[in-house]
């Protein structure tokens with residue numbers, strides 16, 4: 001395209017004196033955030049996550065869609081100083097790699113967001129839960145942090161330990177990821193199980209062409 005083509009065309013259409021709107025791409029693209037948003041099961045202990053950071057992550061929630069706009073999710077924020085060890089004792093990471101007993105010692109996550117539902121769990125609440133969890137993880141990535149969704153946890157213990165008035169549905173661990181994670185494209189009939197090789201964590205993803213019906 002010739003130099004200044006767009007500018008000249010704009011002037012032709014709207015006149016050269018008009019105010020122009022310049023669209024600038026600031027920050028990371030959604031694709032970049034999504035690619036970086038992997039599930040980390042090992043974290044850098046030197047990077048402490050504080051309450052302010054957790055609040056900033058939870059602050060995406062009033063911006064999200066919600067079935068019937070019911071907004072029935074509530075969030076308990078937990079840091080190193082406010083009970084992280086109680087969460088750690090009640091979660092299971094890396095169920096597909098039981099022999100590794102993840103997380104490795106010294107790489108445990110130390111900040112968590114416990115997502116609770118104020119209504120009984122139903123389809124709409126679960127959809128809201130997914131939207132909320134993924135949005136918060138993307139926010140964490142934007143802030144230079146990482147995380148993971150944890151569905152395998154002892155609900156009763158977590159409810160009791162934190163004196164929660166509502167059902168805990170899902171836990172997010174938040175921290176600075178300290179793992180080398182790579183996506184691998186697969187055919188849908190191949191194993192979907194994540195695996196580790198030479199210190200790299202591989203996550204198989206079904207190729208796009210097979211996702212579209």
Ligand SMILES: Cc1cc2nc3c(=O)[nH]c(=O)nc-3n(C[C@H](O)[C@H](O)[C@H](O)COP(=O)(O)O)c2cc1C
Nearest residue numbers: 037038039092093094095149150151152153194203
């Ligand atoms: C709803 C949900 C619950 C999950 N629960 C756990 C869990 O309890 N423990 C765990 O290690 N990973 C858990 N994960 C992480 C998945 O194992 C992970 O998303 C999957 O291996 C793909 O890796 P990726 O997130 O890096 O693409 C969960 C993910 C989702 C979406």
